[in-house]
Amino acid sequence: MSPRFPHSVNRARRAVEAALDPEGLTLVACSGGADSLALAAAAAFHRARDSARVGAVVVDHQLHPESEQVTATTLAQLTRLGLTPVISVTASVDPDSGEGPEAAARTARYRGFAQAMAQTGATRILLAHTRDDQAEQVLLGLARGSGTRTLAGIPAVRGPFRRPLLGLTRADTEEICAHAQLDPWQDPTNADPRFLRSRVRTEILPYLEAQLSGSIRESLARTAQIAAEDAAYLEDEAKSRFARLLEDPGPQGELRMELQALLAAPPAIRRRVIALAVVAAGGSTPSFERLAAVEKLLAKTGSAGPIELEGGVLAHRGTRGSPDYAKLVIVPRLN
Known part of the structure; x- marks a missing residue:
């Protein structure tokens, strides 16, 4: 046999x-x-x-x-x-x-x-x-x-x-x-x-x-498969929203997005949009803690920043009287 x-x-x-x-x-x-x-x-x-x-x-x-x-x-x-x-x-x-x-x-x-x-x-x-x-x-x-x-x-x-x-x-x-x-x-x-x-x-x-x-x-392992499918969908939605929200870059490559438009996005999409902006500015994907700190800027209470993110990228909220008023600004790392 x-x-x-x-x-x-x-x-x-x-x-x-x-x-x-x-x-x-x-x-x-x-x-x-x-x-x-x-x-x-x-x-x-x-x-x-x-x-x-x-x-x-x-x-x-x-x-x-x-x-x-x-x-x-x-x-x-x-x-x-x-x-x-x-x-x-x-x-x-x-x-x-x-x-x-x-x-x-x-x-x-x-x-x-x-x-x-x-x-x-x-x-x-x-x-x-x-x-x-x-x-x-x-x-x-x-x-x-x-x-x-x-x-x-x-x-x-x-x-x-x-x-x-x-x-x-x-x-x-x-x-x-x-x-x-x-x-x-x-x-x-x-x-x-x-x-x-x-x-x-x-x-x-x-x-x-x-x-x-x-x-x-x-x-x-089954949880991983389900989460992967969910994550792929959310990331595609975030990329689409990011493309719509992103304004023309500033003279130093600054990335700007309207605060109200960001606040209108569901949290799962909003955090991904912010992360995409950080990566687009030359940083690396931010931690949950750093993303939460950036989200606090959107509420227009407390500090306007800047907040340092992974890769040396900075984020701040445009203050009243500045051309960036009511916008989230992501500033690339300046070498």
């Missing part, structure tokens, strides 16, 4: 097929863990059928004593799967960036992806986030008191990046690796309680499963 063919293998292959670039080179980002090796195995199936060009990139963060060996072992397994080209890039993590260790590693990793795309001419990169990662991301968003966009979790598509395994579980990827006779690396940081995400993975989610619902991960 032939060994059982896991249903997870076909699910992964179908999901990956839709994520591959039919015209250009797609790279699988692989850490050597079960999730990314399973993704590589699914992509290699299509490479073997000559239905797509698929290679792989291993980003070595140099954060573990064994990172060089892990990279070498991962490259060998990717080559055995038949992916080509298979390359590695070194990512230098800046410990003084002020981002925190996890965020600094992510920044370095994406620099590595950009380097790999430039080196190979790849047009897409596949990332191996699973439904478990999605559940963890939603919980982290709830803990931080974030809005709909953060609760939407990890996007399936963003720029050149595709995440085809968001519908599969970590148990699925382990099953796929076993079927493909791959030897995944167990990253010790995944169980390190110093990292919040690791505590969510190893302590909080198991506790919620035991005390609340065994299907909590699926429920959180």
Whole structure:
């Protein structure tokens, strides 16, 4: 009797097929863990059928004593799967960036992806986030008191990046690796309680499963899907309203919008419009606290500002007697 063919293998292959670039080179980002090796195995199936060009990139963060060996072992397994080209890039993590260790590693990793795309001419990169990662991301968003966009979790598509395994579980990827006779690396940081995400993975989610619902991960992932659809609609509405409210820029690139028109917008749209203005002025997406501070300017009581926002952008309310009276003014950072 032939060994059982896991249903997870076909699910992964179908999901990956839709994520591959039919015209250009797609790279699988692989850490050597079960999730990314399973993704590589699914992509290699299509490479073997000559239905797509698929290679792989291993980003070595140099954060573990064994990172060089892990990279070498991962490259060998990717080559055995038949992916080509298979390359590695070194990512230098800046410990003084002020981002925190996890965020600094992510920044370095994406620099590595950009380097790999430039080196190979790849047009897409596949990332191996699973439904478990999605559940963890939603919980982290709830803990931080974030809005709909953060609760939407990890996007399936963003720029050149595709995440085809968001519908599969970590148990699925382990099953796929076993079927493909791959030897995944167990990253010790995944169980390190110093990292919040690791505590969510190893302590909080198991506790919620035991005390609340065994299907909590699926429920959180479904919440992310619903929130993503809601966020997309609200953002489209906000972009349309922003285009209507925005006046011609001032001599220093100042952005102006009528206070009354902003106040007439529903809060969910108004905050997004203000955030769009901040980004348009060269800043970054403001926090909820900074947005709330800007909203207080609209009431024409108390201070007229300025309020400093992310990226050095300033916001103030035009005062009586000024040409900006009854307007919210967003001033770009002056270098």
